[in-house]
Amino acid sequence: MASPLHIDFVSDISCPWCAIGLTALEQALTDVQDEVVADIHVQPFELNPDMPAGGQDIGEHLTQKYGSTPEQQAQIRATIAQRGADVGFGFNPDGRGRIYNTLDAHRLLHWAGLESATQQLALKKALLVACHGQRQVMESPEVLLAAVAQAGLDVARAQSILASDEFAAEVREAEAFYTGQGIHSVPAVIINRQHLISGGQPMAVFAQALRQIAAEVRS
Structure with a gap:
């Protein structure tokens, strides 16, 4: 009998490792579907909450934030592209170009989660492809609205959210909760609100963890 698991996927759409991690996690859930039944609930995390309108050149941003050189950034991009290819997520060969504030995306994701976990996940995936692919x-x-439409959500409702500050407080509250729980990097995969898997892990790592936790639940 398959064990029900609750999965919180804490992430930011501007994080390439989150795209890798989510794709690998979904593949792992398919791999263990005879043992595990789970819903993924997308939770917010902003890597750059103070990013101004217009964003910032990605190379400039990475140098400023992490002290990395253009050569190091190129190597990391190659590693990310290969890891993406391994799980079937296609990264744009030219990179992202610029990095942007993601609060509006998180507000829409919060609303989508109130509508349907399935549609929230579809919106998350559409946003990741728009950003990284x-x-x-x-x-x-x-x-953002094109991703909403792709996820089958109400575009007019999404427009009204974007035209206001609706769900901003809820997003900030959720972010504060997870940082208060010690989450300071993403992706962070939290299973049954107690087991943490950090980083964009390979599918096999997620599958092994899911099987182990499911076995513990059954026992």
């Missing part, structure tokens, strides 16, 4: 401007209402 299509190199879109992730603060643009048009880009």
